[in-house]
Amino acid sequence: RKEVEQDPGPFNVPEGATVAFNCTYSNSASQSFFWYRQDCRKEPKLLMSVYSSGNEDGRFTAQLNRASQYISLLIRDSKLSDSATYLCVVNRPIYNQGGKLIFGQGTELSVKP
Amino acid sequence: EAGVTQSPTHLIKTRGQQATLRCSPISGHTSVYWYQQALGLGLQFLLWYDEGEERNRGNFPPRFSGRQFPNYSSELNVNALELEDSALYLCASSFRGGDEKLFFGSGTQLSVL
Numbered sequence: 001r002k003e004v005e006q007d008p009g010p011f012n013v014p015e016g017a018t019v020a021f022n023c024t025y026s027n028s029a030s031q032s033f034f035w036y037r038q039d040c041r042k043e044p045k046l047l048m049s050v051y052s053s054g055n056e057d058g059r060f061t062a063q064l065n066r067a068s069q070y071i072s073l074l075i076r077d078s079k080l081s082d083s084a085t086y087l088c089v090v091n092r093p094i095y096n097q098g099g100k101l102i103f104g105q106g107t108e109l110s111v112k113p
Numbered sequence: 114e115a116g117v118t119q120s121p122t123h124l125i126k127t128r129g130q131q132a133t134l135r136c137s138p139i140s141g142h143t144s145v146y147w148y149q150q151a152l153g154l155g156l157q158f159l160l161w162y163d164e165g166e167e168r169n170r171g172n173f174p175p176r177f178s179g180r181q182f183p184n185y186s187s188e189l190n191v192n193a194l195e196l197e198d199s200a201l202y203l204c205a206s207s208f209r210g211g212d213e214k215l216f217f218g219s220g221t222q223l224s225v226l
Contacts, residue, residue: 032213043203043217044156087155091213100169101213103148103156 001026002105004090009108017078021107023071023088032091033064035073037084038106044087047073078111085109115140117218119204125224126194134189134221138206144168145187146207146215147179151200159202162187163209194225 006023013019025033033050048055050062050071061074071088088104118137126132138145147159158171162181170177176192185206191198201222205215 034213041201041220041222043219044215045217046214049214100146100158100161101215102158105155 003027003092003102004088004104006086006088006104006107009085009106010110011107012110012112013078014112015078015080017111018074018076019078019109020075021073021086021088021109023073023090023104025069025071025088025090025102027090027092028069029093030069030090031093033062033071034089034101035060035062035071036087036089036103038087039084044103047086075109078109080111080113083109083111117204117206117216119202119218119221121221122219123222123224125226127226128194128196130194132191132194132198132223134191134202134204134223135186136189136204136206136218137186138204139216142206142208142216143185144207144209145181145185146205147187147189148203148205149173149200150203150220151197156203160189191223196225199223199225 004025035047036044037047038044050064054063059076063072085106085108087106089101120135144163146161148156150156161169165181179189181187201220203220205217
């Protein structure tokens with residue numbers, strides 16, 4: 001089983017749609033969670049951190065369910081510019097070393113006019 | 114403020130040769146991470162350097178190696194290149210070891226012929 005698993009893509013949605021991405025992780029000791037965005041063959045960029053209480057940044061809402069080891073990202077009112085690959089990222093704790101980030105395979109989103 | 118810079122942008126080598134990739138972190142960042150992203154695949158963790166020392170490495174053979182210099186810049190060396198080493202190599206930096214907000218460079222596209 002992969003450490004971080006994401007919904008297979010691609011997601012093709014019309015402008016204005018609401019789309020949700022899901023991600024599961026296997027290491028129950030993981031403490032930090034993030035969503036990164038990667039445009040085609042460019043570098044990933046941090047979209048948002050994911051907190052236990054859930055957090056929102058404009059049209060983007062991230063949720064964490066520790067019991068189910070599940071993370072989600074909701075995008076409301078999709079824009080053409082939201083087209084990208086969304087990467088679920090989870091920290092793998094390493095004793096006395098802070099840990100390292102494990103990236104999911106990514107889910108591709110394509111927003112159409 | 115300059116971001117993470119990587120050089121070269123593209124590198125073409127033949128099987129059996131050696132490749133050297135370079136990375137300069139954001140000023141003030143002490144940690145440098147290397148990731149491999151093969152076409153259609155997710156980011157695979159290669160190496161983590163912090164304060165000049167290797168802190169962790171991923172599941173890659175020993176022919177993948179690197180170092181971090183006193184100015185915190187880093188070099189990734191790949192010896193005895195194989196066709197499957199063709200990938201986008203991404204470098205990222207963070208403010209300190211274990212700080213999980215990574216800032217990525219635009220990568221080096223390595224092609225092995």
